[in-house]
Amino acid sequence: MKDTVVLEEYAKTRSRRIENLKRYGTIALFMGPFLLAFIVFFLYPLGYGVYISLTNFQYGRPGVENFNNFQWYRFLFDSSASSKLYESFWRSFLHSFIFALIMVPIAVLVPLGLAILVNLKPPGFKIFRSIIYMPSIVPLTAAGSIFTIIFMEGSQHGLLYEFFGIDTKWFIDSWFTFNIGSFKVDVAYAWIPIFLMCFWGGWGGNFIILNAGLQNVPKSLYEAASIDGCSKWKRTLSVTIPGIKPQLVLCLFTTIIGYMGLYGQNFVLSNGGPANSTISSMPGGGKTSTIIYFIQDIVANNDNFKTKLYGLGAAASLIFALFVGIITGIQMFCTRDKKTGFKISEAYQKWNKIR
Incomplete structure (x- = not known):
């Protein structure tokens, strides 16, 4: 009898183990690769970047650095510590911020307008849909070559x-x-071809997302709005925009991050230039340099900067990431779904009693 009880307990324990293995093993099987990649390619670089930004790290000589009393951060926030580095960093930061401030609304609203027009399904709308998306599949370097040929000065037969x-010297002269x-x-002037290249090559992705979202807006809502006498503009504001809110939030989120991190178009078209005479010897010393260009100048584009200022690049990266995180956090907070709970029903009950 005793042996039978022990055998039953063993069978139950083994059954539970097999069940847990199937349940949690499947979860681990799917989550494992992601967690490994997340740790190796995000958490570890993030932690090491923080470490580099707090030490006198020297590229090519790891392991001999010491804490530097926040020297790199003082260079970025205290003009008296290094006035040229301070100016170069904040000019690059300002270029990124102003460009994103101008570009983000255009890069969302224009694809939204095109998506609404295509959703009306005029004759040949499938062809228009393909043409609108086509610039997005052009490689960055190929698009850069096209716009360089267009905007070359007269002596180079642009x-x-x-x-x-x-005959404007687009990549040399200042505009205002x-x-x-x-x-x-x-x-x-170089900002004009950069802007046009970003606009031309960037609207396709947002257009596809918004156009897909419009397909899911119930037609019955438009019919109800028409019966109520809403104009087309009113239907767009009251039915279309709320109906594609998740897609709009996604487009806004990715567009803010994308244009705050502008780099490729500047590199291909103007190489960050023309040079700013007062800070041309500093990283990000060009008139079209952005914050990512400032960081890239340190960690990749210039061996002298890489040897001496690697920790500065890490500090600038962390500050930039924190700023973008704050901006996207504010955006997500402002566009969140507002849940009122029982407030509306309670207000209605009070109103009904008064009436």
Whole structure:
């Protein structure tokens, strides 16, 4: 009898183990690769980046660094510590912020308008849909070559000069200047081809997402709105926009991150130039340099910067990541679904009693 009881307990224990293995083993099988990649390619680099930013790390000589009393952060936040590095960093940061501020609304609203028009399904709308998305499949370097040929100056036979006689030195001359506090911002003509290249090559992704979202808006809502006498504009604001809110939030989220991290278009078209005469010897010393360009100058583009300022690049990366995190957090908070709970029903009951 005793042996039978022990055998039953063993069978139950073994059955539970097999059941747990099947349940949690499957979860581990699917989550394992992601967690491993997350630790190796995100958590470890993040932690090591924080470590580098707090030490006098030297590229090529790891393991001999010491705590540097927040020296790299003082360079970025205290103009008296290194005025040129301070100016170069914040000019690059300002370039990124202003460009994103201008570009993000355009990069969301224009694809939204195109998606709404295509959703009306005019004759040939499938062809228009393909044409709108087509620039997004063009590689960055190929698009850069196209826009470089268009905007080359007259002596190099750029297409704008050949067809329209416009002989502007797009990648050399300044366009206009303005002041933000103590900073004099020198806006180069090169920002025009950069803007146009971003606009042309970037609307396709948002267009596809928003166009797909429009397919899921119930037609009955439009019919109800028409019966109530809503105009087309009112239907767009009251039915279309709320119906594709998740897609709009996604587009806004990815577009903010994408244009705050602008780098490739600047590199391909202007190589960060033209140079700013006062800080040309510093990382990010060009008139079209962005914050990512500042970081890339340190960690990849210049061996001298890489040897001496690697910790500065890590500090700038962390500050930039924190700023983008705050911006996206605010955006997610402002676009969240507002749950009122019982407030509306309670207010209705009070109103009904008063009536």
